[in-house]
Amino acid sequence: MTHSARVHPPEDLLWDYHRGRLSPGMRLTVRTHTDLCPQCRSELRLFDAIGGALLEDVEGVAMSDNALDLALARIERPEEPESSATVTHPGFLDGFDLPESLKAADIPGRYWVAPGVWMAPVRFDEDSRGTKTYLMFVKKGMVMPEHTHRGREITLMLKGTFNDQNGSYGRGDFVLCDETIQHSPAVSADEDCLCLVAQEGLILPKTWLGKLLQPFARI
Template identity: 35%
Template sequence: MTAKIKHHLSPQLLMAYAAGALPEAFDLVVASHLSLCDACRAEAESYETLGGAVLENEDAVALDEDSLAATLRLIETGLPEPAEAAVPAAAPGEALPAPVRVYVGGGLDDVRWQNIGRGVKQALLPMTGEARARLLYIPAGMAVPDHGHSGAEVTLVLRGAFSDKTDRFGPGDVEIADEKLHHSPVAEEGEDCICLAVTDAPLRFSGLVPRLAQPFLQI
């Protein structure tokens, strides 16, 4: 899919991901894009390699006097086995990348959609921290209500496409929005659009109805 991807993750996001410094929601959208984009995956790996080299050149840090005893106690009592989430196998034509399927517990047929008006649907994904992640289903030709941003929003297109005043975004593309962007994305005609969107602050809707519904929809 890389050859078709036009809009990529920023170096800042990739470096923060490589350093393990992102909230869970942003970790998810970055990992999902990397599963689709060879170019960004290679760039992220270069930052990870650089980080490893920096650590190798750091001065040694003295351990606490009881570090050895504490480690031996853990060995004696037994370490808990790490929990590994099984990645559900993808069906042919499945739109959800592997990192998202872990959170959904399967594919598109397993998503628990919530209607939010005019055919648009969302599915909130369970997250730790303040940042939120949701799947968005936007019918072909339908516009998302006009809105601005109180913080950062990263939107990854999984199926279909949408356009706004900045550009067109197709499968694998990422739109990175901040407080400066005010827009009303429109799903392209011919195919419904499915996106993964993450935010670290509430959106700022222009219309009264979306503002009234916002607390209930957690947007």
């Protein structure tokens, strides 16, 4: 892991991640970023350390009378084996260096939206309505016409780079776009691009992206 992410989640998002209040897709993007970013892991550890110190400072509320007996009884019971849920891990992801968060994610299949472009939706056990989350692969050298966004959209870079008017983004970078951002991202000409995308708000038709993405030469 030689490359360190340069673009990080905003602090309020990292805080909401810490307290478990992000939608499944948003949570996965932040989790994946922290898998790749020592700096944000360190920030999360600081949150835990603060929480620990504040827990220490709290005046306790008495447990019920039999609480200790119950606790001592519970530790004698055999531990139920943790159910290891089966996660679909399709072959088309084999060649990619995926962080742990995505190795554990349920990604049943992919579909091609244009030549050189596929999307692979991430499936969640819990209600993930309102957010669409998918891996997106884009062949090197593709560019999207200038566009804006409806609602928050996070692109977490896993492989390759893309550039837009605001900068250049590589592995681990956490790119947050919303209505205020207008850009025309272009995938590097040297390397294919894989990213994890979480879109809130408007759910676009499957073909939308394919219509937008064009080989660079044709623009």
